[in-house]
């Protein structure tokens with residue numbers, strides 16, 4: 286089914302270029318589609334003067350649900366059928382670590398849903414903050430489990446449990462409680478909750494699905510994100526251990542180059558399975574709203590990759606017109622529709 290992208294036949298699939306989209310602040314804001322995003326999707330799906338269909342994937346730092354559920358939400362918002370094979374969220378690459386650790390604490394997201402996500406990735410033994418609070422309500426003095434959280438939490442004896450790693454999958458719904466539990470584990474002897482280290486350098490590793498200090502939601506100003514939670518956790522750990530402790534923290538997501546490389550592999554599979562295209566695209570247009578993650582990451586992977594990763598910054602999210610972006614895109618446009626048109630015009 287592959288035909289050269291220079292051919293103008295209505296069924297053409299672009300084989301030399303591809304689009305990758307950030308979601309919050311580019312396609313969606315506060316759970317609703319940014320109006321131009323719906324038209325942008327139509328243009329990609331052949332409603333353009335060349336009748337060309339442009340393969341595309343989605344790469345968000347957000348998460349908190351399974352990829353299937355996120356795709357259902359996004360399909361509804363953008364009026365387009367979006368499949369898990371073209372979708373990566375902040376915690377997707379964490380599935381590659383499912384075999385590495387035995388018992389893990391998974392933090393963030395709505396009503397214990399991230400446990401389901403982690404188990405779906407193959408993590409063998411998943412603990413949530415809800416389990417810990419159910420075991421000992423004094424853990425978080427001001428937080429009571431909701432009836433839903435109470436019924437979804439599991440009872441176990443934490444005296445015998447060793448947390449081998451902590452994964453922050455999605456934005457915390459209870460920052461104080463989650464930070465408290467993360468600190469208890471970071472200050473423990475090798476992840477045993479009931480213990481306290483004397484040296485504060487033997488806690489398990491902490492993995493954050495991204496490091497965005499702010500993100501673009503419904504409010505007119507940016508809102509605090511997981512990067513802010515990480516900062517609060519690290520600064521407080523440092524205060525509590527009088528600067529003597531050692532944390533082992535890592536971030537996935539954009540702008541990390543391995544996340545873009547993961548996206549590159551997914552793109553390869555998607556273009557092959559969906560469109561029958563085997564060779565790598567010459568150009569990847571990445572459309573984002575956050576210079577520190579989207580543009581920084583795209584420019585960084587461009588330094589390493591054989592193909593051209595072309596960064597496009599939009600003005601509908603974190604980046605504000607009139608300010609100087611910390612990382613410079615190849616081009617800045619008003620919105621995602623302009624970004625799509627810019628790429629197609631550049632190619633045709």
Ligand code: G3P
Nearest residue numbers: 308309345346347497500
């Ligand atoms: O929590 C989500 C947010 O930090 C960023 O999402 O789609 O802009 O990468 P996105």
Ligand code: MG
Nearest residue numbers: 307309310574
């Ligand atoms: Mg964004």
